[in-house]
Amino acid sequence: MSDSTKNNPPDAANRENAPQDGAEKPQTTGPAAPVTPEGAASPADAPPEPAAPPAGAAAAPPKIAPKPAAKPAGAAGEGHKAPAKAAAVAPTGPPDPPPPADVAVPAFVAAVQQAFPDAGLQVSYWVGDWTVIVPVARLADVARFARDNPATRFDYCSDVTAVDWPARTPRFDVVCCLYSTVHRHRLRLKTRAADGELVPSVTGVWSGANWLEREVFDMFGVRFAGHPDLRRILMPEEWQGHPERKDYPLEGPGELLLESPQEWLKLRQADDEADVSG
Amino acid sequence: MEAPRPMFDTDELVINMGPQHPATHGVLRVVLKLDGERVVDADVVIGYLHRGIEKLSENRDWTQIVLLTDRMDYVAAATNNLGYVETVEKLLSLEVPRRARYIRTILAELQRIASHLVWVGSHAMDIGAVTVFLYMLRERELVLDLFEEYCGARLTYNSMRIGGLPLDIPPGWDKKVLGFCDLVLPKIDEYEQLLTHNRIWLERTRGIGVISAEEAIAAGLCGPPLRGSGVVRDVRKDEPYAAYDELEFDIPIGSRGDTYDRYLVRLEEMRQSVRILRQAVEGLPEGPIVGKVPRLIKPPAGETYHANESPKGEIGYFIVSDGKSTNPYRLRVRPPSFCNLQSLPRLVRGHLVADVIAVIGTIDIVLGEVDR
Numbered sequence: 001m002s003d004s005t006k007n008n009p010p011d012a013a014n015r016e017n018a019p020q021d022g023a024e025k026p027q028t029t030g031p032a033a034p035v036t037p038e039g040a041a042s043p044a045d046a047p048p049e050p051a052a053p054p055a056g057a058a059a060a061p062p063k064i065a066p067k068p069a070a071k072p073a074g075a076a077g078e079g080h081k082a083p084a085k086a087a088a089v090a091p092t093g094p095p096d097p098p099p100p101a102d103v104a105v106p107a108f109v110a111a112v113q114q115a116f117p118d119a120g121l122q123v124s125y126w127v128g129d130w131t132v133i134v135p136v137a138r139l140a141d142v143a144r145f146a147r148d149n150p151a152t153r154f155d156y157c158s159d160v161t162a163v164d165w166p167a168r169t170p171r172f173d174v175v176c177c178l179y180s181t182v183h184r185h186r187l188r189l190k191t192r193a194a195d196g197e198l199v200p201s202v203t204g205v206w207s208g209a210n211w212l213e214r215e216v217f218d219m220f221g222v223r224f225a226g227h228p229d230l231r232r233i234l235m236p237e238e239w240q241g242h243p244e245r246k247d248y249p250l251e252g253p254g255e256l257l258l259e260s261p262q263e264w265l266k267l268r269q270a271d272d273e274a275d276v277s278g
Numbered sequence: 279m280e281a282p283r284p285m286f287d288t289d290e291l292v293i294n295m296g297p298q299h300p301a302t303h304g305v306l307r308v309v310l311k312l313d314g315e316r317v318v319d320a321d322v323v324i325g326y327l328h329r330g331i332e333k334l335s336e337n338r339d340w341t342q343i344v345l346l347t348d349r350m351d352y353v354a355a356a357t358n359n360l361g362y363v364e365t366v367e368k369l370l371s372l373e374v375p376r377r378a379r380y381i382r383t384i385l386a387e388l389q390r391i392a393s394h395l396v397w398v399g400s401h402a403m404d405i406g407a408v409t410v411f412l413y414m415l416r417e418r419e420l421v422l423d424l425f426e427e428y429c430g431a432r433l434t435y436n437s438m439r440i441g442g443l444p445l446d447i448p449p450g451w452d453k454k455v456l457g458f459c460d461l462v463l464p465k466i467d468e469y470e471q472l473l474t475h476n477r478i479w480l481e482r483t484r485g486i487g488v489i490s491a492e493e494a495i496a497a498g499l500c501g502p503p504l505r506g507s508g509v510v511r512d513v514r515k516d517e518p519y520a521a522y523d524e525l526e527f528d529i530p531i532g533s534r535g536d537t538y539d540r541y542l543v544r545l546e547e548m549r550q551s552v553r554i555l556r557q558a559v560e561g562l563p564e565g566p567i568v569g570k571v572p573r574l575i576k577p578p579a580g581e582t583y584h585a586n587e588s589p590k591g592e593i594g595y596f597i598v599s600d601g602k603s604t605n606p607y608r609l610r611v612r613p614p615s616f617c618n619l620q621s622l623p624r625l626v627r628g629h630l631v632a633d634v635i636a637v638i639g640t641i642d643i644v645l646g647e648v649d650r
Contacts, residue, residue, distance in 0.1 A: 126582065211619075
């Protein structure tokens with residue numbers, strides 16, 4: 001912790017959001033103010049189309065009426081206000097801020113950048129962490145380079161995970177957290193993948209990524225090309241859907257999903273619309 | 279490990295070990311493919327305890343998640359709490375008072391001793407030494423008493439808060455921690471007398487589940503299994519957090535990378551924990567226990583990964599904040615047990631069925647954390 005606290009204050013101060021002293025005022029009075037400029041500065045993602053389904057779907061559900069009617073009321077009632085609000089303005093991805101001018105780009109990031117000049121790599125820095133954003137097609141190449149190059153030597157893959165941004169056009173972020181047991185530095189490789197797009201597997205580079213990628217597949221439905229054993233890992237083999245997706249209900253699918261998936265989907269969409277309008 | 283020589287000219291036998299086997303430490307199912315007594319291959323089936331803690335966290339307030347982290351590795355709840363609150367503090371760029379960092383270190387090291395005690399005990403019991411288990415639980419009880427006196431709970435502590443701690447230590451508690459240190463050191467020697475040179479113990483653990491340093495790194499092993507293979511890697515030293523950069527301790531490593539070395543590493547880690555505890559209690563600074571935490575916790579939009587050394591290995595939290603809501607947009611836990619468990623097939627191939635028990639034990643898994 002001490003490490004990051006040393007690095008952070010100047011960086012956080014740049015963004016006028018330092019929660020150090022007297023931070024309570026900006027935090028409580030206008031939370032939107034510091035956030036919007038960052039959102040605007042975020043990478044050139046096309047302003048996403050609202051992911052909500054066409055209005056025609058709303059006509060169907062009355063058959064199973066009690067649930068959609070009860071749901072928004074309960075959601076607005078107590079405690080669950082924040083998720084409902086978040087659904088209204090769906091976030092379209094992390095800001096991925098470029099490194100500020102006063103932070104020197106370390107050698108291991110520069111080495112990766114120089115090795116792939118034409119790949120369109122994007123470097124981001126936040127609270128002391130370095131991230132390299134890689135196009136999907138080059139992920140395995142960059143990973144292999146990062147492991148083998150003497151300046152980087154990322155021989156240890158801490159984690160592979162994903163983040164779902166339903167309102168963004170390439171829907172998923174797939175993130176590899178790397179560590180070097182030789183140089184003791186960290187880096188994240190991140191790639192953006194559309195729903196259904198194949199992401200190159202890094203199991204060939206770090207065999208320890210095997211289960212981690214299986215979990216990403218299980219939870220998000222992201223498929224990995226070249227994975228030796230891409231099966232579900234935590235959910236049962238015959239499970240429908242991918243629980244960590246944002247459009248998967250927290251309370252689980254319920255019996256309706258198992259009995260008639262089509263009806264369930266309609267109900268779900270009506271729910272979402274009720275959330276947005278309410 | 280080269281392909282095992284067939285013992286008899288028979289068909290391969292596929293059997294289920296678990297999910298209700300007492301030696302699988304919970305609900306773990308291992309599908310073993312056997313040639314006689316020898317393991318040809320193993321497939322690990324997990325997920326029986328999946329509660330969707332990551333998904334739940336995305337629908338809870340930042341402060342409410344601390345108690346969800348208790349429920350992952352329930353043998354070492356304090357270190358789980360610590361990893362989570364530190365990650366959020368990193369996102370918030372919060373400064374934690376020095377006293378709070380020291381007390382956190384004390385709690386984490388007490389927890390490490392408690393977790394390792396459970397591990398040695400259950401590992402030895404799996405292999406057949408039942409007495410050790412009772413001794414271990416006797417000493418662990420003392421740690422639980424200390425935790426109970428600190429926060430009122432004995433298993434799921436909820437013992438950290440974002441920016442500091444919920445409570446200062448009760449009067450005289452630090453003396454009791456020192457008393458525990460004095461008591462436990464000779465006990466560790468006692469355990470060593472029971473096991474370290476015990477002929478049966480040596481037979482059952484030497485040369486079982488061997489993995490080289492390079493393979494261990496590539497396979498993503500962490501914690502004692504990684505150090506048992508001779509890799510000097512400890513998050514407390516390499517990426518210091520809490521008060522570890524101000525305290526002196528050594529990282530024990532093994533040389534052969536087998537089950538016996540991992541046992542020695544863990545025993546020595548307990549001694550090092552005692553060393554850390556003594557320094558931390560004696561150097562405990564005065565001051566506040568909570569930093570300047572905003573009344574409404576709402577980290578600016580961004581993402582970060584922060585790792586801690588839990589008794590099982592590197593526990594990492596990858597948290598994404600969208601800067602708008604009072605809950606994390608995404609919370610991912612890098613579970614050390616999960617990452618270590620995936621090497622099980624690699625470790626048991628070619629060994630006997632009885633050794634599978636020893637290897638499951640040596641990995642030190644808690645299924646609550648594997649499945650989350």
